[in-house]
Amino acid sequence: MASVSRALNGGRGVTAETSERIREAAARLRYMPHAAARMLITRRTNTVGALLPDLYGEFFSELIRGIDLAARARGLHLLVSSSHDGAEDAAAALRSMQGRVDGLLIMSAHLDTAFLHANLPASVPAVLLNSGVKSASYAVLNIDNYGGAYAMVRHLLEAGRADVTFIAGPAGNFDAQQRELGYRAAMAKYAPHAPLDVVAGDFNEESGYLAGQQLVARKQRPSAVFAANDMMAVGCLYAFKDAGVDVPREIALAGFDDIPIARYVTPPLSTVRVRIVDLGRSALEQLAAMLEEPRQDAASIHTLDCEIVTRETCGAARQPTTTTGKVFDSGRRPSDTGGKS
Template sequence: MPTIYDVAREAGVSAATVSRVLNGARTVDPAMVARVLTAVRELGYRPNAVARNLRRSRTTLWAVIISDIGNPFFTATVRGIEDVAQQAGYSVVLCNSDEDPAKEETYVAAALSEQMAGVIIASSGSAKAARSLLDSPIPVVAIDRQLPRGEVDTVVVDNEAGAATATRHLLDAGYRRVACVTGPEGVSTADLRLRGYTSALSARRPPGEPLIVRTDFREQGGYDAMESLLSSAERPDAVFVANNLMTVGALRCLADHDVRVPAEMGVVGFDEIPWADLVRPSLTTVAQPTYELGRMAARLLVDRIATPAGRPARVVLPAELRPRQSSALQSSAL
């Protein structure tokens, strides 16, 4: 079995340098890090995890707790986290809370009992889980959603601006009654996207009251919300849907009711969808920089592990409107 000295000899560095690389030290030259990690892979070196944990009183594992593993949004996000984690000498354990606060609390308890090196979490809104993390010495980074009742390093997208841009886009296209389907109250992404929608409506003062339906962030929730809007007295002619899975549900409902998009109903969804360009009509979306979000969260966690003190950082990344056919009312009338 190869030793740390074999790795050092293969990489042409000292054993102390190998140890620093494997422990995630940020002061090692990147070229040297690459040589060490290459030697580790080629030799099949495995550190003595038990001895390391005794020395550090913590593992080299990160818990990444996401709210819905079925949501494509998290695919590139987790990839960004994993790429940085492996380069820094950490491994990732993926946990799916399934939008269930009780499951989230269970995963948080497991991360704390296993003394994980850090936690990256897209919170489902559990105040209990948040309090447990805030009371522990384990570094925490929140992604996508703010952690309830506490300040930690956070990476989010500018949800309010993205939603306002989407709503203005529908109004500019000529739609008059723009509805919003958003997520549960108290979840920051749902609340901020709703705020962006209402602020854009207020600025334009279209006739009628805002048409808002709150539901879960699931496909069936989007379907049920769209069905409710279709049966309402103030039926909308366009809808802004605040996440990708709900957008899928809303589109399915429109198809089941033979509602033509975009002629009878304009649609903009928040979150890019891999097949958005392939369907007809193609789907207008607000795209988030998912890989960069994960990469930035992982960098913050590496920094926080290295320097536990200091004020929490908050990184807000821009969202990008990608106009396509589903919101082109004027073109559909030609």
């Protein structure tokens, strides 16, 4: 019946008394509108899809948390599909979400314009996360990898280190590339005469450990090392410990991401913090805006700030003792504060 629909949804064009009667009856009969029928006629699913890479650990959970929080606040459902290793895998997932979602949040290593054009109908709005594609059709939301790396390298140099070695990430990775660019720019600006020194890595702990071993074996050791992510920094830290290198006195060390582990290694790791919850939340809110205002062509690139977190491995901590004094006020997880901002 038409009035039922009006009463339960808009309420326009229906008497308050009738509306009340209908609501009462609906509650009594435990009536629930059939979602599929509504989708069919409305052509809206009230659902957004999140297409994520095969992502381990804290980053993943924080991202979903941010997305979910914002989605619930807007009454949107969240359809997730993670763990795609190959591009073919991701394409299949993309296609299978067709028609089940109003919009998409996409974070994938296999992204490029060709891939998107082949698998994503132009009609479905999408926000790309941490992606290098500069298409006119999609909104892009990135972490300020460049700025964060730049700030950290600058910080190391200003703390008195003469040179900084960079442990790079996987070659094709967009984040890794941006961080390396930030490193190079800061070196050019603040230590123009120091040599650029980039050693290979792949974001895994082991590659950091190997890089660290390689560095301590040199005749001329660097005075500071900046790893493209925390896991490699941790691996490097263990290599230094195993070689008897005093961190930070002999070599300063810093990472990127501020994963929880960073606070628990000894000494605690200086790093660049990324507010992942905010990344997820912002992405969803931008997508929601695109759903509400489909007219404006959504092409835009936004960037989310990072902040540098100085603990002990960079030698500039406020408490330069070698003991690990725990202070719980400063020890809260980033997501806790991020969740309230």
